[in-house]
Amino acid sequence: MNANVIQRVIQFISKAAGIVLTPDKAYFIDARLSPLLREENLGTIEALLSKVEAGDRRLSARMIDALTTNETFFFRDRTPFDHFRNIIIPELIQRRPAGKTLRIWCAACSSGQEPFSLVMLLDEMKAQLGGRQVEIHASDISESILAKAKSGIFNQFEVQRGLPTKLLLQYFKKDGDNWQISPDVVRRVNFFRHNLLEDPSRLGTFDVVFCRNVLIYFDRPTRAKIFAGIADRLAPDGFMLLGGAESTFGVTDRFTSHPKERMLHIPLPPRKAPVAVPGRAIA
Amino acid sequence: MTYCLVVDDSSVIRKVARRILEGLSFEIGEAEDGKQAIESCTARMPDAILLDWNMPIMDGYEFLTTLRKMTGGARPKVVFCTTENDVGHIAKAMDSGADEYVMKPFDKDILASKFEEVGLV
Numbered sequence A: 001m002n003a004n005v006i007q008r009v010i011q012f013i014s015k016a017a018g019i020v021l022t023p024d025k026a027y028f029i030d031a032r033l034s035p036l037l038r039e040e041n042l043g044t045i046e047a048l049l050s051k052v053e054a055g056d057r058r059l060s061a062r063m064i065d066a067l068t069t070n071e072t073f074f075f076r077d078r079t080p081f082d083h084f085r086n087i088i089i090p091e092l093i094q095r096r097p098a099g100k101t102l103r104i105w106c107a108a109c110s111s112g113q114e115p116f117s118l119v120m121l122l123d124e125m126k127a128q129l130g131g132r133q134v135e136i137h138a139s140d141i142s143e144s145i146l147a148k149a150k151s152g153i154f155n156q157f158e159v160q161r162g163l164p165t166k167l168l169l170q171y172f173k174k175d176g177d178n179w180q181i182s183p184d185v186v187r188r189v190n191f192f193r194h195n196l197l198e199d200p201s202r203l204g205t206f207d208v209v210f211c212r213n214v215l216i217y218f219d220r221p222t223r224a225k226i227f228a229g230i231a232d233r234l235a236p237d238g239f240m241l242l243g244g245a246e247s248t249f250g251v252t253d254r255f256t257s258h259p260k261e262r263m264l265h266i267p268l269p270p271r272k273a274p275v276a277v278p279g280r281a282i283a
Numbered sequence B: 001m002t003y004c005l006v007v008d009d010s011s012v013i014r015k016v017a018r019r020i021l022e023g024l025s026f027e028i029g030e031a032e033d034g035k036q037a038i039e040s041c042t043a044r045m046p047d048a049i050l051l052d053w054n055m056p057i058m059d060g061y062e063f064l065t066t067l068r069k070m071t072g073g074a075r076p077k078v079v080f081c082t083t084e085n086d087v088g089h090i091a092k093a094m095d096s097g098a099d100e101y102v103m104k105p106f107d108k109d110i111l112a113s114k115f116e117e118v119g120l121v
Helices: A003-017 A022-038 A045-053 A057-065 A077-097 A114-123 A144-151 A167-172 A181-188 A221-231 B011-024 B032-043 B059-067 B087-095 B108-117
Strands: A102-106 A133-138 A172-175 A178-181 A190-191 A205-213 A234-242 A256-258 A263-266 B003-006 B026-031 B048-052 B077-082 B098-104
Touching: A003 A022, A003 A045, A003 A057, A003 A263, A022 A045, A022 A057, A022 A167, A045 A057, A077 A114, A077 A205, A077 A234, A077 A263, A102 A114, A114 A133, A114 A167, A114 A181, A114 A190, A133 A144, A144 A190, A167 A172, A167 B087, A167 B098, A178 A181, A181 A190, A190 B026, A205 A221, A221 A234, B003 B011, B003 B032, B011 B026, B011 B108, B026 B032, B032 B048, B032 B059, B032 B087, B048 B059, B059 B087, B077 B087, B077 B108
Parallel strands: A102 A133, A102 A205, A133 A190, A205 A234, B003 B026, B003 B048, B048 B077, B077 B098
Antiparallel strands: A172 A178, A234 A263, A256 A263
């Protein structure tokens, strides 16, 4: 693969999805795009790029799918779910009247393990919720990974990573070699396609946003833009959770840490630009 | 150091499990069947047991039932690790006192996840 092709792939994925790839990732590009080339009967990455650059939207979506990372598992990293149970829900319940619906957004949900983990956790917390409804919205840029999430079908490896066996028995049915999560759990999640580079204002206001292990793939200006978009979509007393290797520090002034737990991020209003006072000369 | 007894009639599985669990800072003992495992537990009760189902002499289910009746036998965290992957087997294992269940084949992430689930990682 020559340098020009690598550069065109880097430009494509940066513009389409905001993902930063560097020229030393040629092996990654090759490994991710080779299966797509075979499936589409295309000889080279250059041939694929020519079609995508000429406006082939189907191939463009498939190329984004191939170059995005969908690593996820049930109750990933555990701690954010402990914070959700022990800090976020108790605080929201205290502040929200009984009839108020809580809204949660899993941005970049991949194959659905995160929102499905939240459904199972919320079931455990049913008594604590005091009859409050909870909406779970889950988005991803990849149509194919969303289709997998909506199917609710997981293989044997997937159901063993992070998922306690008692929850496997409670929520899943064996389906051949795979496991099918209860259709009721799938129904309780609103899956939709969303590119984090796009304006999220149509999505409404959320009480909690999970945006974990995705911002590591973006450059700093893009992260700042996404943080601002999320801050605008959060209730003033809402919460954002990031991945273990992610931080708002030095990227945005739109979040501060929760007083009890620095991993929980609380939105701040945008800072107003300084206003010039008329009639005063500045030396 | 947390002591884990790996009970499996396959020397390959014992070797793979040992390598993974030693990487997670466990001290490892081995037994080839349920009877040998009972003898091992009588000599030294482990903190955790990774337990196969189908073994000669005494199978995993019979071993677990016997273990839980032994003095100190309620303490070890028992993770079943078997090729049996139907709901009936999994439910039977959990009902008989297993703390977690691993379906073979497994990898490091799965074992780490299951031992984390029982509070040992």
